[in-house]
Amino acid sequence: MTQQVFSSVSTKKLSPKLIRNLKEKAIEIVLFIAASTSVATTLAIMFILLEECWFFFQEVSIFKFLTDTEWTPLFANPRYGILPLLSGTIVTSAIALFVAIPCGTIAAIYLSEFADSKLREIVKPFLELLAAIPTVVYGYFALLFVTPFLQKIFPELPGFNMLSAGLVMGLMITPFVSSLSEDAMRAVPALLREGSTAMGATKLQTALRVVFPSAISGISSSYILGASRAVGETMIVAVAAGLQPNLTLNPFSQGATITAFIVQVSLGDVARGTIEYQTIFAAGLTLVLMTLVLNIIGYYLAKRFREIY
């Protein structure tokens, strides 16, 4: 009986057109759910970090966290000052950017304005490969190749130091900066270059005074992206910079970054609910806030300097 009713309803109402429309709607919903996973991921990240930090900041005051000059959460007498980890992160990132921004920019200007298309086709894949090498391999390179080399120049340099970690990190970031900056410069209309060349400018003058300023929006966001990669980079510093939190701006000393600390704690066994477990989330939240600030600056710069052709 129900069978009959059901079949009669389905033949009457579910015409091919309706079935088709239903199917279309269902597919759209499935696709929408897939697209929402990215939003869910962001929400989950914020939720997990804030939840554990909530517990953390009930044990440790925010004031202490931001001003204490010692970070020794794994010691018998723990102190929870984020400053030493921040200084490590800032020193290594600054060295990396000191390498990556000039080298990346010069390489980008060369590839975009000087190199002919054949050379560019050959060189670009190699730069991409440089960016694709796993960071733990770069860590090995920094520890066992760059540090011994630097020790020949600076004999008192310790085996673990922030200098070599930062330099190698700069090498890793250079291809990012150069490829994004190059894209930005190539998007500048040829008319501007022709105008400049017609006035008797050399390629270099055109590049520096016409193309570079016109592409500054894209170039600055490539710098910001480079900076946020440097801040979040983990394995190079964990391998080569030592794991000793150290409130110093001296690149010749050992140091630990926020990321390296998280790795160090995770290598041991941390149970949920302990203060050790919560410290890595507090450190993680600090890291997320740092990259967030960088992203906001980048967004502002891109908007402020955008040229519309």
Added chain:
Amino acid sequence: MQNLVEIRRNIKQRQLFNNIFALVGLFIILVAILILLALTLRMFIDGAPRLNWGFFSNFPSRRAENAGILSAWIGTTLVMLVTAVAAVPVGVASGIYLEEYAKKNWLADLIEINVTNLAGVPSIIYGLLALGLFVYDWSLGESVLTAGLTLALLILPVVIVTTREAIRAIPNSLREAAYAMGATKWQVVQDHLLPYSFGSILTGVIIGLSRAIGETAPVITIGALTFIAFLPDSPIKSEFPFISFEWLKAPFTVMPIQMFNWVSRPQADFQVNAAAAGAVLIFMTLGMNAVAIYLRYQLRKGIKW
């Protein structure tokens, strides 16, 4: 006359600066490529004494010369399998939604900004998310499944962005022709857009996976072990139902973690192992990237709209 000499000198000087800059640019690029070659060569030379059959078929060991990467490369393969199975459908579906279905409203904008921002989140943060959510809240444990899902989230933005770019590159006339024949939206996507963008999407997936293979930090955070002397349960069984998913729950290690473990030991013997593991890792990632670059090159040559 005096003026002309000055102008000539000025032009010469500017040309000189121009040429010097060109040389500096070329020099920087050459140095970068040289470093890439030196790095690769150095890994292979340092690791050469260990790069033999035993290295691939031995478990890690306390004695450097007996230690191998069997559990690591099998772990990496299984984790990558989970990553690909999770990231590809979700990523491609998101890309299709954002490019073909989404209306221009705040929701689409939100998702779009979100994808861009996620691409900039440090990888270790994904590790923290996975530790809190997958390992504890969902009780998936420190398993192959957890690692695969974590890395899938990590490469999702890459897959979404390449899918969108690939679909956007298809000219509108193709869609219009299909709609004019009475095709529904999904029919257009399934029969026209996906086949045409398949190659480009595949390139993006390979690049994403090559990134996932080398990721160390998030996998350490979720608690991958560094010393594993057994293999996960085999996925293929001799008796019914022939396929088992027990391996998803197994503890594991992966290549970059094995390498990290060996690098951080003080003994020089283990650093030889680290170099050998690094050589294998470089071979894997560079190989995957080379395939992707070649594929892209072929596609660019083949398609002329």
